[in-house]
Each structure stands twice: as C-alpha cells, then as structure tokens.
Amino acid sequence: MxxxxxxxxxxxxxxxxxxxxxxxxxxxxxxxxxxxxxxxxxxxxxxxxxxxxxxxGLVNAHGHAAMTVLRGYADDLPLQPWLERAIWPVEAHLTGDHVHAGARLAAAEMIEAGITAFADMYLFAEDVARAAEEAGLACLAGASIVDQPTAEGRPEEVLANTKTLLRERPPGEGRVRASLAPHAVYSTSAETLETVAELADEHGASIQIHVAETMQEVYEAEAEHGLRPLAHLDEHGCLTERSILAHCGWMTRAEAERVADAGASVAHCPTANQKLATGGTTPVPELLAAGATVAVGTDGPASNNRIDVLQEAKRAALTHKHHRWDAEQLPAGQALAMATRAGAHALGFTDxxxxxxxxxxxxxxxxxxxxxxxxxxxxxxxxxxxxxxxxxxxxxxxxxxxxxEGEHERLDVGTVVADAEQAATDLVTEAEG
Ligand SMILES: [Zn+2]
Missing domain, CATH: 2.30.40.10 (Urease, subunit C, domain 1)
Incomplete structure (x- = not known):
C-alpha cells in the first residue's frame, strides 16, 4: 500500500x-x-x-521490553540490591507467555512514542521477537546469557535457544534479527564470552552486553581478572564492530578510544543510570570525539520507567552539558542523531x-x-x-x-494491556506466593 x-x-x-x-x-x-x-x-x-x-522512527539501543510487567514493582534502590533483592527473585518465575505479554505492552508504548526499532536482551528472546513482529517493529533480539540457571533453563539450554534463534532469525536479514546477549562481565565467565564471540563471528551477529555500569563492576573485574571490563571483553573476543555496549558509565578516555577503534557502539542510558544512581557519567564527548557510535537506550521499564527515546535524547544532552559545565556539549542535532541514525547503525539496521x-x-x-x-x-x-x-x-x-491520532492500527491495544496486566499479576503472585 x-x-x-x-x-x-x-x-x-x-x-x-x-x-x-x-x-x-x-x-x-x-x-x-x-x-x-x-x-x-x-x-x-x-x-x-x-x-x-x-x-x-526513533531507535531504542538498549532495553528489556518485557520488564514492563515489573514497572513500578521496585524503585528507589541502587543497582545491585535492586537486582538481587527485587528483580531476580521475580524473574525466576518468568515464562515465555509473561515475556510475550510484557513485550507486546512495550511495543504498544514504543509505537505511541514513535519508536520503530529496538535492541532487546532478555529471557525467552523468541517471545520478544514474536511480539516485535506482531507489532511491525524492527528488533535485535538476544537471549540474556548468564552462567546461572534462569527461568529459561540451564546455561546450556539458553545457549541452545540462542543457536535456534540465530538460525531462524538470521542476523543481517529482515526486520527481526537474532543477536548474542551475554548479560555482563560479572555474570558470565571468560569461557562463556569466548563461546559468544565464536557464535557472533560465525553468524555475523551483534553482541549486546552491559559494560562498566557501576564502579563495583570495574573494581571486581580488576580484582578477578586483572583487567577492567572493557579490556576483559576485548581479551575474550567480545569487542567487535557489532558490539553494543550498554551504559559504559565508568569508562576512561583511553577506553573510549578503544571502543572507537574497535568500531563498537555505545548505548547510553542516562535515565536508568540516574534512577539507579550508578554514579559514573558515560564519556560521551570523548566517545564522539574518538569517532565511536553513541546511541541512546531507555534500559528496562522497571528502571526508567518509561520507554521514550525522545525523553532519553533530551536527558543525554542535559546530562553532559551539566556534568561538563558546558552548555555547548551535545547540541540538539547531535542528540537527535543519537536517537535515530546512530541507533540504527548500532543495531545494524543500516537502511x-x-x-x-x-x-x-x-x-x-x-x-x-x-x-x-x-x-x-x-x-x-x-x-x-x-x-x-x-x-x-x-x-x-x-x-x-x-x-x-491516538489509535493503534495494527495492535489491539485493549487486549495487549489486559494481557500484560494479567501476566504481571500472575507473575508477582507466583513469586510472592
Ligand atoms: Zn539493561
């Protein structure tokens, strides 16, 4: 038409x-x-x-769409207690149906905010991919890989699901594409990262990962591996031109230059960082000066709590102006590019x-x-x-x-909201029961 x-x-x-x-x-x-x-x-x-x-169409370069079902469930906590005490215990009870319902709600929210493409890393990635397809959105979907068993299964089962996703939704084709998504340096072993790097190489796939989100993450990586998180990823083959590094709040100028040299992209998520008080400020001016691609991401709706890329672009611009005492940092045109062109480049949606x-x-x-x-x-x-x-x-x-004009023409938004409400109630009841 x-x-x-x-x-x-x-x-x-x-x-x-x-x-x-x-x-x-x-x-x-x-x-x-x-x-x-x-x-x-x-x-x-x-x-x-x-x-x-x-x-x-705006591009959300980092998020966990299905976490709409946990929006407002736990707020006002720092990252680690928020994850360990509030989020992970509930996520242990997730099913593919919960994820599908939550991701459809996120898709409706994204559509109303003009977002047409998003990167996602979460459990049951195929259910996220299906929700994106139903909504007509472009999506880079990755199964969140950790070394612990999750609601999706043991690590080897999640890896098998990832391989299926890579086969069925090949990177580089179509609007909904599989990617690799190791959760973070602190939740995956060097061996897991190497497996991820091999698969990414074999399939030409993107690697989404949280990097240097907190000071604690950097200190622990240095203590455990003798390397900061970025160097550790680099050592194990996960710093590539198709890597999307979320956060990078605790990153040095030299690391910013290494990101640019590798051709990797950064998904800057200022709202979630500020809400979880992660403290560091992503060196966006240094990344841009070095020639790195910097996009914006909302992160999950349980840590933002909205999926609004325009809001994120404004917050990115304001964060760096304020942090540097320099109102000329990140002018509006740059912020608009981060929310659109840079995001599309980061996700590999080059058209x-x-x-x-x-x-x-x-x-x-x-x-x-x-x-x-x-x-x-x-x-x-x-x-x-x-x-x-x-x-x-x-x-x-x-x-x-x-x-x-206020009407969805593809999704039945009444059903989408009702299904997500039911999924949220069922999940929390199960987790707290
Ligand atoms: Zn995240």
Missing part, C-alpha cells in the same frame, strides 16, 4: 548536522521512502501533515534512522499544533528539547501506519 504525507517539515539527522526540508511531501511505497519533495503522486492513503515535523529516498519507511510525525511546540523558531530544538514521545501523531513502521 502506498502512502503520501503532505506538508511536513522533514528533519534528517545527517552526519554533518540535521538537514531540514520545509513544506514537502513524502511518498512511501513497499516499506521504503520513494520521494521527498513537491511532487504529490497518487497514493492509497494521504496524511495531511499541516506543518508537523517528520523525523526518522533505517534517516528520512531519505530509498531508506526504510520507519517514520514518526510529531504534532506541532500543541502549545508547548509553538512557536517554531528551530525545528531541531523543538524536537529534542520541547517534544516528548506523547507528541507523536503518526508512527509508520515498514511503510505501514501502525498508529495515527
């Missing part, structure tokens, strides 16, 4: 700075952007933009993250008629500093309108 969106201001986050094209029509067909300009060819559906801002002829038609239209988005001196400033996910009027994924 073809689609034409008229009278929009297009914001395309080009590497040399955002490109703005005012009062154009965008033509979409077969999942791709076909034309941007003054031409208005016939289309099956026409959306009147009325001067709204059209941005690339996404931009509004250009031939690119994936993954797009978000921001309603500029709202009082907090007037007047319009600078569309890029408005998108990053004034807009929020809730300002999305239309979300287009793979060329299909999945959300428009």
């Amino acid at each position: 073809s689609l034409r969106i008229d009278q929009v201001t297009v914001l395309d986050p080009a590497p040399q700075g955002p490109r703005i094209r005012e009062d154009v029509s965008v033509v979409v067909d077969e999942g791709r952007v076909r034309e941007i300009g003054q031409a208005r060819p016939e289309a099956d559906r026409v959306i009147e933009g009325g001067g709204d801002l059209l941005v690339p 996404a993250g931009r509004v250009q002829q031939g690119a994936w038609a993954d797009l978000a239209l921001l309603d500029t008629d709202r009082p907090h988005l007037r007047p319009m001196h600078d569309p890029v400033s408005q998108a990053v500093y004034a807009a929020r996910g809730g300002d999305v009027r239309t979300t287009i994924a793979d060329g299909e309108v999945v959300y428009h």
Whole structure:
C-alpha cells in the first residue's frame, strides 16, 4: 500500500548536522521512502501533515521490553540490591507467555512514542521477537546469557535457544534479527564470552552486553581478572564492530578510544543510570570525539520507567552539558542523531534512522499544533528539547501506519494491556506466593 504525507517539515539527522526540508511531501511505497519533495503522486492513503515535523522512527539501543510487567514493582534502590533483592527473585518465575505479554505492552508504548526499532536482551528472546513482529517493529533480539540457571533453563539450554534463534532469525536479514546477549562481565565467565564471540563471528551477529555500569563492576573485574571490563571483553573476543555496549558509565578516555577503534557502539542510558544512581557519567564527548557510535537506550521499564527515546535524547544532552559545565556539549542535532541514525547503525539496521529516498519507511510525525511546540523558531530544538514521545501523531513502521491520532492500527491495544496486566499479576503472585 502506498502512502503520501503532505506538508511536513522533514528533519534528517545527517552526519554533518540535521538537514531540514520545509513544506514537502513524502511518498512511501513497499516499506521504503520513494520521494521527498513537491511532487504529490497518487497514493492509497494521504496524511495531511499541516506543518508537523517528520523525523526518522526513533531507535531504542538498549532495553528489556518485557520488564514492563515489573514497572513500578521496585524503585528507589541502587543497582545491585535492586537486582538481587527485587528483580531476580521475580524473574525466576518468568515464562515465555509473561515475556510475550510484557513485550507486546512495550511495543504498544514504543509505537505511541514513535519508536520503530529496538535492541532487546532478555529471557525467552523468541517471545520478544514474536511480539516485535506482531507489532511491525524492527528488533535485535538476544537471549540474556548468564552462567546461572534462569527461568529459561540451564546455561546450556539458553545457549541452545540462542543457536535456534540465530538460525531462524538470521542476523543481517529482515526486520527481526537474532543477536548474542551475554548479560555482563560479572555474570558470565571468560569461557562463556569466548563461546559468544565464536557464535557472533560465525553468524555475523551483534553482541549486546552491559559494560562498566557501576564502579563495583570495574573494581571486581580488576580484582578477578586483572583487567577492567572493557579490556576483559576485548581479551575474550567480545569487542567487535557489532558490539553494543550498554551504559559504559565508568569508562576512561583511553577506553573510549578503544571502543572507537574497535568500531563498537555505545548505548547510553542516562535515565536508568540516574534512577539507579550508578554514579559514573558515560564519556560521551570523548566517545564522539574518538569517532565511536553513541546511541541512546531507555534500559528496562522497571528502571526508567518509561520507554521514550525522545525523553532519553533530551536527558543525554542535559546530562553532559551539566556534568561538563558546558552548555555547548551535545547540541540538539547531535542528540537527535543519537536517537535515530546512530541507533540504527548500532543495531545494524543500516537502511533505517534517516528520512531519505530509498531508506526504510520507519517514520514518526510529531504534532506541532500543541502549545508547548509553538512557536517554531528551530525545528531541531523543538524536537529534542520541547517534544516528548506523547507528541507523536503518526508512527509508520515498514511503510505501514501502525498508529495515527491516538489509535493503534495494527495492535489491539485493549487486549495487549489486559494481557500484560494479567501476566504481571500472575507473575508477582507466583513469586510472592
Ligand atoms: Zn539493561
């Protein structure tokens, strides 16, 4: 089905700075952007933009979508007690059905916030992948690999599931792709990391992993391995151009340069870091100066507690301005690129993250008629500093309108919410029973 969106201001986050094209029509067909300009060819559906801002579909570079079922379950704790006392005991009772219901709720939330692609690492990754597919979203899905038994099974069973996922959803093909997802240096052995590295190499797969999230993680890695977490990953083959390193809050300038040299990407998650008080501040200016790809991630909905990439882009910009006492750090155009183009690059969705002829038609239209988005001196400033996910009027994924003016057109959102509520109640009852 073809689609034409008229009278929009297009914001395309080009590497040399955002490109703005005012009062154009965008033509979409077969999942791709076909034309941007003054031409208005016939289309099956026409959306009147009325001067709204059209941005690339936002990309969430790090998260655990199914944790929507634990949103608000445990707050106001530091990372380790939050994990050990609150989250892991409940996760021990997870089933694939809980994960599927939670990931569908997250998908509905993402769609309403203009997010069209996400990276995910969690138990029962196939259920996350299925939820993404049902919602029409692009997804890099990885089974969270740890050396302990989990609700998904013993480590060897999880590894077998990962191999199945890699076979059935090959990296580099389609919109829902398998990846490797070792949880962290402190939860996986060197031997596990080497197995992951071999599989990633064999399948051309991405490696998602939490890295240097807390000071404790760095100290423990140094004590146990004689290396900081990044060097340990490097030593065991997990620092590649397809690695997505979440957090990196406790990272030196030299490590930032090593990330860039390896061609790896960083998923910066300022909201979750601040909420869990992990203390370190990701060296984003140094990473960018070294040429690394830096995207933004919301992390799980139990530690954010929203999935709103626009919110994350603004928080990223503000965090580094404030931290450096330098308002010129991370200007709006850079933050917009982190939330779109850089995220797409990090996830390996190289045809996404931009509004250009031939690119994936993954797009978000921001309603500029709202009082907090007037007047319009600078569309890029408005998108990053004034807009929020809730300002999305239309979300287009793979060329299909999945959300428009408050209505989902693909998901039955009433059922999605009811199923997730039931899953959350069942899970917590089981865990606390
Ligand atoms: Zn995480």
